[in-house]
Amino acid sequence: MATPADDWFRQAFGKAWKDKADEVGRFNLAIFGKTGVGKSTLVNAIFGTEIAQTGIGEPVTRQAHLYLHQSGTLGVLDTRGLEVGTDNDALLAELRDYLHGMRRKPLSEQLHVAWYCVRAGDRRFETTEAEFVRALAELGIPVILVLTQVPRSGQQVHPDAEALAARIADLRLPIADGLIHYTMALADEFTGQSAYGLRELLDATFRGAPAGVAHAITAAQRIDFDRKRERAEAAIKVATGAATTAGASPIPFSDAAILVPLQLTMMASIAVTYGISLERSTAASLAATAAATTAGRSLVGNLIKFIPGAGTAVAGTINATIAGTFTYAMGHAWLRVCERIARGELRAVGGALDSDSIRRVFMDEFKSQAARRKLSS
């Protein structure tokens, strides 16, 4: 049952989430290579399956061979109906056209990085492919060269793949980091191959992309949770600092204003960094904060009792340390919830979020963070 406070929260959180998503922007990746080398599989392995599920994408040029798939913080530019190597001229003309149209647009509309994919099992890299890579670099796009579906035995890469990489290296292509990245996007139970090389490819992508889209890449990817955590902790630090500076200013205690804006902003920022959709993060944040608003008591009133030394000082103003500790503990509790959701946990039967689990995770983490911070401060 939605209360007026819920409606207020939904609106305020929704706005904070959208503002943050706008600020983070979009990382746009182009992906090239021969048909069937494993381009889509690679994108899915690193960025999750959402981009594939969002369907066919939109043609972005008049000639309609370039498609942009968009999902929040990620855009993937893909080719349809033209083959790299065979149709280089047509493809490059179209790409030039596209880049020209983007010239005056903001950073999040630009193309940031290209992956050029070669399947190891093909054992060849054609002259026309080398020409295509050179042309991409000339267009100003950082190109990352990826060998896909590279078999390994233990840590030993298949010698044929190494030989192929050596032949490519001899061409001295203008590739972003001078490296040729070995990858296996999917494990194969039959041969016992496990997936590998994804983290390294992601790191190379960060290095190749402009600094302005690092947050978008961090939010879009699903394999490096350390990077997400680092960003989230930075947001918590900012909010904690602001709350501490605000000091003894009153924190709204009425149920109509459950959270001060800086805490909402912090929570929205963390949700965007973990790639949680507006709908899911609104539902989750309602569930989390409802943990503390039972029986008509305000969030702050209910949570503050877990901060040692805060006592029951909930009448109107709290001191700087407690405001900071409160914000810090809330941030970490919410970070934990977001991380578990992003890992596909906290789901009830049927796939919807499990509010009870969310509440439990949030409260447990809040209590332990509040206690810990108090001890260390």
Ligand SMILES: Nc1nc2c(ncn2[C@@H]2O[C@H](COP(=O)(O)OP(=O)(O)OP(=O)(O)O)[C@@H](O)[C@H]2O)c(=O)[nH]1
């Ligand atoms: N086991 C295994 N299979 C892979 C891997 N990468 C791709 N495949 C398989 O190879 C086939 C082609 O992969 P896609 O990702 O569709 O290739 P693509 O380059 O996107 O193909 P097009 O979009 O048609 O150009 C699929 O059946 C994948 O499951 C991998 O790393 N391991």
Ligand SMILES: [Mg+2]
């Ligand atoms: Mg594909």
